[in-house]
Amino acid sequence: MRDVETMAGGHNHCEIRITDMRVPGSQMLGGRGEGHLLGQARLGPARLAHCMRWIGQAETALEMLVSRAIERYSHGSYLAEKQGIQWMMADSAMELYAAKLMVLHAAYKIENGLPFRQEVSFAKHHVANTLWRVIDRAVQVHGALGYSTDTPLANMLKQARFARLADGADEIHQMTIAKNVISAYKETGSVRSR
Numbered sequence: 001m002r003d004v005e006t007m008a009g010g011h012n013h014c015e016i017r018i019t020d021m022r023v024p025g026s027q028m029l030g031g032r033g034e035g036h037l038l039g040q041a042r043l044g045p046a047r048l049a050h051c052m053r054w055i056g057q058a059e060t061a062l063e064m065l066v067s068r069a070i071e072r073y074s075h076g077s078y079l080a081e082k083q084g085i086q087w088m089m090a091d092s093a094m095e096l097y098a099a100k101l102m103v104l105h106a107a108y109k110i111e112n113g114l115p116f117r118q119e120v121s122f123a124k125h126h127v128a129n130t131l132w133r134v135i136d137r138a139v140q141v142h143g144a145l146g147y148s149t150d151t152p153l154a155n156m157l158k159q160a161r162f163a164r165l166a167d168g169a170d171e172i173h174q175m176t177i178a179k180n181v182i183s184a185y186k187e188t189g190s191v192r193s194r
């Protein structure tokens with residue numbers, strides 16, 4: 001076993017080699033050949049649990065962005081009074097709001113036994129990318145301070161990068177979403193998910 005060091009440190013992400021293992025039929029979970037299906041059933045809710053933590057992180061980053069912008073005076077006004085900075089706040093607030101609604105809706109579908117694959121992919125991709133963008137904007141508004149390790153932002157940014165890879169890289173979710181959109185259109189003439 002090797003605990004793989006990541007750009008954000010070691011977190012027990014291990015490579016494990018399994019050799020000559022035999023599992024008796026009585027110990028099998030689900031049916032033969034259905035392991036991937038079982039994994040997918042677990043991954044839907046698990047991806048939303050990631051999203052909930054990422055929303056918390058993104059909200060903290062936006063709070064830090066606003067806090068810095070209202071106290072830092074530069075080039076004749078507070079940062080919060082500059083339109084370029086306000087747009088960063090507005091984009092972050094809108095993306096965060098959409099992130100919350102997407103997670104709520106996907107959770108509603110899972111809870112009510114409705115098909116949820118498309119909505120979970122929407123949410124996972126959107127929240128992972130929102131997290132990255134909001135923390136990056138917070139770093140930008142903090143200037144050199146944001147790049148330093150004097151605030152938690154540098155560490156948050158490094159942690160956030162994994163969100164676009166783990167539990168399906170961005171492109172895999174985009175591929176799934178596109179496949180669902182195409183098949184919905186072919187079957188119903190609409191791109192709405194069922």
Ligand SMILES: Cc1cc2nc3c(=O)[nH]c(=O)nc-3n(C[C@H](O)[C@H](O)[C@H](O)COP(=O)(O)OP(=O)(O)OC[C@H]3O[C@@H](n4cnc5c(N)ncnc54)[C@H](O)[C@@H]3O)c2cc1C
Nearest residue numbers: 006011013161162163164165166167168169170171172175
């Ligand atoms: C910190 C961390 C924690 C993780 N935790 C888990 C976990 O708990 N459970 C788990 O199952 N996995 C976990 N993963 C694994 C993660 O899901 C995989 O790393 C991810 O699916 C990418 O697979 P790969 O690393 O083999 O990259 P590859 O398959 O080699 O892909 C590399 C890149 O190629 C691109 N790519 C790949 N396929 C396509 C395609 N079809 N179309 C377009 N572009 C494509 C993507 O940009 C992708 O990032 C974790 C990864 C990290 C970094």
